[in-house]
Amino acid sequence: MKVLDLQCELGHGFEGWFGSEDDYRSQCERGLVECPLCASSQVSRLPSAPRLNLSASREGFAVKPNRSAALATPNTPEKRSVEAMWLSAMRHLLAQTEDVGDRFADEARRIHYGEVPQRAIRGQASGEQAEALRDEGIEVQSLPVPESLKGPLQ
Numbered sequence: 377m378k379v380l381d382l383q384c385e386l387g388h389g390f391e392g393w394f395g396s397e398d399d400y401r402s403q404c405e406r407g408l409v410e411c412p413l414c415a416s417s418q419v420s421r422l423p424s425a426p427r428l429n430l431s432a433s434r435e436g437f438a439v440k441p442n443r444s445a446a447l448a449t450p451n452t453p454e455k456r457s458v459e460a461m462w463l464s465a466m467r468h469l470l471a472q473t474e475d476v477g478d479r480f481a482d483e484a485r486r487i488h489y490g491e492v493p494q495r496a497i498r499g500q501a502s503g504e505q506a507e508a509l510r511d512e513g514i515e516v517q518s519l520p521v522p523e524s525l526k527g528p529l530q
Contacts, residue, residue, distance in 0.1 A: 380392045404419060413462065472496055479499060480497065483497055488513075
């Protein structure tokens with residue numbers, strides 16, 4: 377098993393576990409590796425040597441995916457803490473809501489008009505559907521959920 381340090385194009389760092397280097401490359405080529413925070417599939421592998429003699433590395437910075445000499449945003453403990461809290465909040469939200477899928481607009485109306493009991497739901501709606509719900513006085517909030525959080529954890 378290979379554990380790789382990965383980073384998306386926005387600078388979010390995370391680990392990926394793969395059976396081999398070829399497995400990692402194959403999954404990347406098929407767009408199966410994505411950031412757990414923003415769902416970007418523009419992922420690059422970070423150097424993972426046990427020791428790097430780079431001053432930027434010691435200062436807590438991460439290298440940009442294009443491997444240029446420029447540095448990405450600081451990968452500080454505070455930033456990692458915020459990312460961890462966001463993932464935790466997303467997991468909590470997913471656990472406390474019912475996924476109604478593409479029936480979201482219809483189900484939101486049924487709840488709003490008292491046709492079914494009140495409950496927390498989530499699902500997909502087009503921009504037009506969301507606007508129509510708002511016009512009817514039904515509060516909805518768009519929230520991107522990374523694909524990695526939608527299914528069971530591996």
